[in-house]
Amino acid sequence: MSPRGPPGAEQDECRCAGIANNASLYNLGVHFVGSLYQQRAIKTWLRDQPDGWVIASGDWSPFYFAFRDVPSYPQLFGEACELLSSAIEKRDGEFDRLIGVASTGIALTGAVAQMLRVPMGFTRKVIGVRTAEDLQKATNAWGGHSIVEGVMQDGDRILVVDDVITTFTSKATAIAQIEAEAQSRGVHVEVVGVAVVVDRSGKRSAEAPVPVTSAIDLLDELDAMRVGGASDREVDVIRRYLLDPTPFQNPDVRAAMQVEAK
Amino acid sequence: MDIYDLRSLSKHGLRDYSASRVTDLATWCRDFAEASGDARYFSVGDALAALADWWSDHDERGGIPVQVANDLSATITRHLPDVLDAESASDGAQLARLFRFELMAQLGNVEDWIEAGYMTRHKPQT
16 A cells, blocks of 8 residues: 555545545555455456456456446445545646546546535447547547537546556547547547556556556555455465466466366 | 458457457458448448457456357357358348347346356455
8 A cells, every 4th residue: 555655644634524544544445455355346267267357458367357346335335436536636736627437437436526526527438439549430430429428618637537447448548538529519628647446557557648546556455355355376366467467378377277266 | 351350250269359350350341341232241240349349348357257258259150150151141141130149149247247157246245
């Protein structure tokens, strides 16, 4: 939990009620990550799915982050919103508006925008558009449709909000949507960053074209999964995978892991 | 992308295919359908575009279960060759329609994967 400092650190000044100080945030973060594992919102090959998962690049992954269920559980969702609000609040003064990314990001943004008393909007899911390039092609082919809901004012500085970041692809698409929508409305806006609950990029989000703020950087806070009952083996594999997924693409390595899980 | 890539997909399934390549193939299918008037390629393109969208949607969270990818590959290799080898465009279009329905029915979510036994259920805190 290094980004927020150790327990006992001085209390931040918070403009919204209910946002905790650094020490309690640290404990909340540990509890949250432990709960994600314990409640199976973080699923692993060893406990939940021996064959693992295939990501869109065709590569294999040993774990899955099922955040979509989290809003169904008020305590866990409340913790997510409190942690994200605190992370976003550290960027106070840098943004005017939050825009949630469809679909899971919308529920989060609604809750966080209310906690922080800032205006929000959200992107619409555009069928057939996976990347910023796809969006450009679609816009060229079919012309402009409303692809962002909510008010955008000239000069707005926008913070994009979502549940999780792995690669930057879906965030780049959301940013392209916001810029295209602003252009069609004749206003100028600036996307100043992205905020997520969980960064599972293995630090690669630091190379993103805009600053990425996360409530939980999974690589830093993996050990908290043990609070929820994760084994040393699961924590070790996920850590090594986040740092470098390449060795896990070896079919022999995967076969051995499948045998281990079964 | 061209017909050889589509043939390769029909033979090997999603092995060696990323969502991005599937999207490119879907685009080729739809362009070819419009150019040729052969509706089977439109149905195939529609199904592949939906597959790529859905796969990408799950990407940030960790992808799709390996068994689901295998099931999709099985559907592709079972049906797509017949679609492409059909005697006439109209026969092919009928088969393509069935292929599209079957493939799109498999584009489920976490709850479907749990029901299929491919994942464990979310466990509420007690």
